[in-house]
Amino acid sequence: GDLVSATQLTGVFSAKRVGDLLPFCHPVTVDFVEVQVRVNEEDVEVRATVGGIGRTGYEMEALTAVSVALLNVYDMCKGVDSTMVIEEIRLTEKSGGKSDWERDLSGVRVNVLSPREDLREIAVGYLKKLSAEISRDAHLLLILGEPYALEERISAFESVVAFHDFRRDPTGAGSEIRIGRDREGRLVVLIPESEDKLRFFFETFGGVLRSLL
Template sequence: MRTVDITTKIETLREAKAYGRIRLKPETVKLIKENKVPKGNLVEATKLSGIFGAKKTGELLPFCHPIPLDFVALEVKVNEDNLEVFSTVRGIARTGYEMEALTAVTTALLNVYDMCKALDDSMVIEEVKLLEKSGGKSDWFRRLDGVKVNLHAENEGLRKIAEDYLKELGATFAEEAELYISIGDNLPINKEIRSLERVISLYDFRRNPKEVGKEIRVGWSDDALIIILPESEEKIRFFFETFGGIIGNLLCRR
């Protein structure tokens, strides 16, 4: 058993929202609304429990990566015969916050159960679900279906590696293309995309500082996107696994 390897993922702003509901007797709801639950203010305690649960997600679930939480909020809605909990969890990380949002809601509902178990033996936690998530790969990843690529490499082994990644992205190969990728040899670039190059260099350095001299260059030449990769299997795999999904975004925004 092992966790998912997320070392090739990039850190982006991510958010997840979750929902849960617990059914209660009307008499229990009345006590909650009047703040007469013996253990104290149930609504505020439930919010705090949800925040605590979000922070402990990585400890509770063995395959869930511990990630930094930049924002956690819980909303509690007390209805006639149930109590609803909404969670929002946000941060900048390599993986999403779905489990943190779901754990926040679950912990909050368990707190309601704990605070009311002496008052209500009919409570039922009916539903816990993810409402939405954003900021991950699905938001910015774009395949290369229909994109024509001219791939040049003297080293056949390295060419095959890049070709396999491009095929997986859906690209087709042609002499006249909108995307030119060269492994080892320089191609003329009229306008380099400095912002992307800096991000690539930063992530590359963090993975392997010893190889910092082997740059990856990205830019435009007339109407074609140019990508120049060094003759390094490690660098080629790093580029496609971490930034391969961005190529399609660059082309469609041209």
């Protein structure tokens, strides 16, 4: 069958049935659903945009649309490749409800400082996936394994990071990741000279950096 059309239809249908699929997610009126499907040489990408006139956000409808649409891709293609993996389902932008949220860092200038070039390259790779601009004239400083004076600490966010790091690795000595602002008012993230800590931070909290700026 037509993989693209079937996947789009599945996504649209799923976005409108979230209340039936998730027992603790109350039903909302969905006024708009767009499901985009792109078939690449080695993978299939699905993106969903969902909206309505309700006061709540529609992130669960969008995430459900993508998730079930990808299950349809698996169902239609499993006869060709049963080793397929569904991965990287994430929210990229939300407006409405209790808060607005955007994962994309387009327009945000970031400077990455590290004595280790390999760590810097990893960080730059994550930032480019978030559409950030790498620049010395930065809104955000990402400092890896170097001391830096913070004028103000964002303690509440640091506590959240430490909590998730402890859940991930209870044997560790704490996240040792510091977030704050310098004298020029720039957002600063201090991460130890550790690839493990760097990847943990971006994979867990990369999407909320814009909200701290």
